[in-house]
Amino acid sequence: MNYGPVALATLGGLVAYFVVGTAIFFLVPQLIDEARKFPAVFRPKESQMAGMPMMMIATLVAIFVVAVLYSMTYRGGSGLIEGARFGALVGAFVVCAFVVHNYVNLNFSRTLMRMQAVAYFVQWTAVGVAIGLIYR
Numbered sequence: 001m002n003y004g005p006v007a008l009a010t011l012g013g014l015v016a017y018f019v020v021g022t023a024i025f026f027l028v029p030q031l032i033d034e035a036r037k038f039p040a041v042f043r044p045k046e047s048q049m050a051g052m053p054m055m056m057i058a059t060l061v062a063i064f065v066v067a068v069l070y071s072m073t074y075r076g077g078s079g080l081i082e083g084a085r086f087g088a089l090v091g092a093f094v095v096c097a098f099v100v101h102n103y104v105n106l107n108f109s110r111t112l113m114r115m116q117a118v119a120y121f122v123q124w125t126a127v128g129v130a131i132g133l134i135y136r
Contacts, residue, residue: 001068001071001072002071005071005134005135006064006067006068006071006135007064008134008135009067009070009071009130009131009134009135010060010063010064010067010131012130012131012133012134013063013066013067013127013128013130013131013134014059014060014063015130016126016127016129016130017059017063017123017124017126017127019126020122020123020126020127021119021123024119024122024123028115028119030115031112031115031116031119034109034111034112034115035108035112037108037109037112038107038108038109038112040107041106041107041108042108063127063131066090066124066127066128066131067131067135069086070083070086070128070131070132070135071135073086074132074135074136078132078136079132079133079134079135079136080129080132080133081132082132082136083128083129083130083131083132083133083135083136084125084128084129084132085128086128086131086132087124087125087126087127087128087129087131087132088121088124088125088128089128090124090125090127090128091120091121091122091123091124091125091128092121094120094121094124095117095120095121098120099113099116099117099120100113100117
């Protein structure tokens with residue numbers, strides 16, 4: 001495996017993750033409004049901001065792992081199509097292993113679960129597209 005393209009794909013995926021994530025929160029403010037209904041579940045904004053460096057490092061590592069997995073499964077073809085397909089699979093994994101799992105274990109609404117499911121699916125699909133376009 002050539003780590004140069006994987007590293008570039010990781011950085012591109014990180015940019016896509018934060019650009020799409022930020023866009024979702026600006027375009028769908030109801031997502032934040034719904035989360036605010038559950039202060040016992042979610043940390044206050046100040047606490048979240050204090051943990052932001054840790055979250056960014058963890059996200060970078062997660063996207064690196066996804067980029068490595070992409071490089072191990074890439075068989076040629078359109079970077080856009082292959083990346084979108086791969087990103088959608090990762091998105092489905094995140095929705096099932098994270099969003100639904102948290103809904104079952106934590107006390108928040110089904111509405112928030114649905115909103116998070118769509119947001120994270122779109123976000124990780126975008127990460128896959130970015131990785132696919134860069135790695136190919």
